[in-house]
Amino acid sequence: MTGAEFILAINVFVAGLLAGAFMSIAIYDGRRNSARWFALCYLAGIVYIGTEFAIPMFEDTRFIVTANFVAFLATLMVMNVGLAIRYEAQPAWRLMAAFLVVTTIAVFATQGFARDSLLRMMTYQTPYAIAQAVGAATILRSRRQLSQFDYVLAGVLFASALQFFSKPYLALAVGGPGADPHHYLQSTYAMISQALGTVFALSIALMLLVILVRDILLDATQKSETDALSGLLNRGGFQRRAASAMRDAVRQGLPITLVISDLDHFKSINDSYGHASGDRVIEAFAQFIRESMAGHHVAGRIGGEEFAIILPGAHLASARLFAEGARSAFSGMPIDGLPDDCRFTASFGVAELVAGESIDQLMVRADSALYEAKKDGRDCVRVWGAVQLFSDSTVVPFGLKPPSR
Numbered sequence: 001m002t003g004a005e006f007i008l009a010i011n012v013f014v015a016g017l018l019a020g021a022f023m024s025i026a027i028y029d030g031r032r033n034s035a036r037w038f039a040l041c042y043l044a045g046i047v048y049i050g051t052e053f054a055i056p057m058f059e060d061t062r063f064i065v066t067a068n069f070v071a072f073l074a075t076l077m078v079m080n081v082g083l084a085i086r087y088e089a090q091p092a093w094r095l096m097a098a099f100l101v102v103t104t105i106a107v108f109a110t111q112g113f114a115r116d117s118l119l120r121m122m123t124y125q126t127p128y129a130i131a132q133a134v135g136a137a138t139i140l141r142s143r144r145q146l147s148q149f150d151y152v153l154a155g156v157l158f159a160s161a162l163q164f165f166s167k168p169y170l171a172l173a174v175g176g177p178g179a180d181p182h183h184y185l186q187s188t189y190a191m192i193s194q195a196l197g198t199v200f201a202l203s204i205a206l207m208l209l210v211i212l213v214r215d216i217l218l219d220a221t222q223k224s225e226t227d228a229l230s231g232l233l234n235r236g237g238f239q240r241r242a243a244s245a246m247r248d249a250v251r252q253g254l255p256i257t258l259v260i261s262d263l264d265h266f267k268s269i270n271d272s273y274g275h276a277s278g279d280r281v282i283e284a285f286a287q288f289i290r291e292s293m294a295g296h297h298v299a300g301r302i303g304g305e306e307f308a309i310i311l312p313g314a315h316l317a318s319a320r321l322f323a324e325g326a327r328s329a330f331s332g333m334p335i336d337g338l339p340d341d342c343r344f345t346a347s348f349g350v351a352e353l354v355a356g357e358s359i360d361q362l363m364v365r366a367d368s369a370l371y372e373a374k375k376d377g378r379d380c381v382r383v384w385g386a387v388q389l390f391s392d393s394t395v396v397p398f399g400l401k402p403p404s405r
Contacts, residue, residue, distance in 0.1 A: 002185050002186050002190070002191070003191040004184075004185045004186075004187070004190035004191040004193075004194045005053075005185050007191070007194040007195055007198055008049050008052055008053065008185075008194060010198075011045070011049055011194075011198055011201070012046055012049050014198075014202070015042045015043070015045040015046050015049070015201075016042075016043075016046065018039075018042040018205045019039045019040075019041075019042040019043045019046075020039075021039075021209060022035045022036070022038040022039035022042065022208075022209070022212075023035070023036070023039040025209075025212050025213070025216070026039060028216070029216055029219075032212060032215070032216075033085050034082040034083070034085040034086035034212070035082070035212055036082075037078055037079070037081045037082030037085060038079065038082045038205075038208055038212075040078050040082075041075055041076075041078040041079040041082060042075075042205070044071065044074055044075040044078055045072075045075050045201070047071050047075075048068065048071035048072040048075055051064060051067050051068040051071050052068060052185070055068065055181050055182065055184070056181075056182045056185075061111075061180070061181040061182070062108065062111040062112075063108075064181075065107075065111060065181050066104060066107055066108045066111065069103075069104065069107045069124060069127075070100070070104055072128065073100060073103065073104075073127050073128060073131060074100065076128060076131035076132060076135070077096050077100065077131060079135060079204075080096070080131060080134055080135045080138065081096075082208075083135050083138045083139060084138055086211070086212075087138055087139055087141075087142035087144055087150075088142060088143055088144055089138050089141070089142065099127070099130075103123075103127040106123050107123055107124055107127075110123045110124070115176060115177055115178065115179065115180065116171070116172060116176045116177070118168055118172070121167070121168035121171060121177070122168050125164045125165065125167045125168055126164070126165065128161075128164040129161040129162070129164035129165045130161070132157050132158070132160045132161035132164065133157070133158060133161040135157045136154040136155075136157035136158040136161065139151075139153060139154040139157070140154050147211075147214070149207065149210055149211050149214060150211065152207060153204070153207040153208065153211060156200065156203050156204055156207060157204065159200070160200040160204065163196055163200065167193055167196075170189065170192065170193070171189045171193075174187075174188045174189050174192060175187065175188055175189065176189065177189050177190070178190065224237070225237025225238075225240070225241075227300070227301040229279060229282055229283065229286075229301070230282055230283060230285075230286035230301040230307075231283075231286055231287075231290075232286050232289065232290070232299050232300050232301045232307070233298070233299065233300030233301070234300060234301065234302075235300065235301075235302040235303070237300060238298065238299070238300025238301075238302055238308055238310075239359050239360075239363075241298045241300075241310075242258070242298050242300075242308070242310040242359050243358075243359045245296075245298050245310050245312050246310070246353060246359060246362075248312065249312045249313070249353070250353075254312060254313050255313065255314060255315045255316075255352060255353070256310065256311065256312045256313070256314070256352070256353045257310075257311045257314045257315065257316055257318075257319035257350060257351065257352045257353065258308060258309070258310050258311070258319075258350070258351050258352075258353070258362050258363065258366045259308065259309045259310075259311065259319055259322065259323050259326075259348055259349070259350050259366065260302075260306065260307070260308045260348070260349045260350075260363070260366040260367055260369075260370045261306070261307045261308075261309075261323070261326070261327075261346045261347065261348045261349075261370070262303075262305060262306045262307075262346060262347050262370055262374065263281065263282070263285060263305040263306075263344065263345075263346050264344070264345045264346060264347055264374075264378040264379055265345075265378070266278065266281075266304070266305040269281055269344065273338060273342075277335075277337065277338055280335055280336065280337050280338065281335055281338075281344055282301070282305060284333070284335045284336070285307065285330065285344075285346065286301065286307070288326070288329070288330055288333065289307060289309060289326075292322075292325075292326055292329075293309060296312055296313070297309055297310065297311055297312070298310040298312075302363075308363070308366070315352065316350065316351075316352040316383060319350050319352065319383075320350050320381060320383050323348040323350050323381045324348075324381050326346075326348070327345070327346060327347075327348055327379065327380070327381055330344070330345070330346055331343060331344070331345045331346075331379060345378060345379035346379070347370060347373035347374050347378045347379060347380060347381075347382075348370065348373060348380070348381040348382070349366045349367060349368065349369030349370025349371070349372070349373055349381075349382055349383075349384065350366060350369055350381065350382070350383045350384065351365040351366035351368075351369055351383070351384040365384045366384060368384060369382040369383055369384035370382065
């Protein structure tokens with residue numbers, strides 16, 4: 001057995017393991033449709049390897065060599081479908097089919113050329129390079145927010161495209177691809193080519209596995225940090241995300257302000273209309289918060305009917321205006337499933353981060369301001385600072401004293 005044949009034999013086993021790994025991910029999380037395509041990709045790779053071993057069995061190799069080309073190009077296209085699904089792009093089915101047909105005809109037509117013909121080898125290798133480059137472009141053009149792993153995967157795919165472009169020149173440099181297809185696997189070029197292909201195939205597979213496992217872990221973390229009723233962050237999730245936003249704001253020299261709100265007379269809503277209606281009010285208020293906040297804001301449900309929003313880049317005055325706008329808009333908003341004449345209100349407390357303060361300390365001050373809003377009749381905004389600014393613009397100082405409720 002030659003070195004190239006040994007590498008191919010090992011690749012059958014490795015491709016089977018990778019296909020099993022991707023299928024396990026697809027079974028574990030049914031939403032990972034891309035994992036099914038990646039599993040199919042590596043199963044198709046086994047078919048390609050089978051055609052490599054079958055070539056010496058045919059006297060007329062034109063059809064089996066073309067089939068070998070089709071098997072590998074189809075493998076790369078299946079991978080690109082998985083990438084398109086993972087990176088929220090629409091697979092170009094018709095374009096891929098046309099590309100496969102045209103390149104297959106071109107490869108078959110060049111089978112009569114000399115083995116060391118640069119045109120023949122470029123016709124064979126260039127479609128592979130294009131397929132890998134398309135995979136890299138699919139990642140980089142994604143509307144999703146990309147991580148460093150995504151950029152690494154795109155880089156590996158692009159490097160793989162370059163190695164396919166370089167293979168014809170490599171073949172010429174090391175003595176050619178064999179006197180005929182029957183002797184390809186005995187050539188030095190075959191061993192180098194198969195080794196390179198194995199390195200890139202494994203690198204791509206490992207990066208895909210890392211990305212898919214990371215997706216699952218991120219989803220699990222998000223689920224553990226999400227409040228089921230409101231769809232916002234729960235208290236623990238909010239505190240972790242808010243603390244991270246605070247660190248970023250401090251590092252960038254930006255202000256950051258916390259708004260805490262509480263639905264007024266919530267017990268009476270449950271008593272008058274039932275707990276299901278109370279849940280609808282919470283859901284409606286959470287949806288209202290999502291629609292009111294900007295993309296860089298962080299919001300969570302931190303208690304039964306208590307909510308918090310962290311506003312990076314906002315000073316106390318602008319955060320107060322945000323809270324006043326939210327209070328006014330919510331007080332006039334009807335709630336689906338409740339009588340049309342029913343209106344509900346919320347109270348708000350606002351505090352801006354001071355140097356050296358933790359998220360817990362900031363929440364205590366904002367909660368203290370909220371307590372003042374509740375004490376002053378509800379449906380209003382109170383701001384904690386050196387002075388307390390009321391909505392009628394009067395100024396009343398008060399100290400840092402945690403609420404006793």
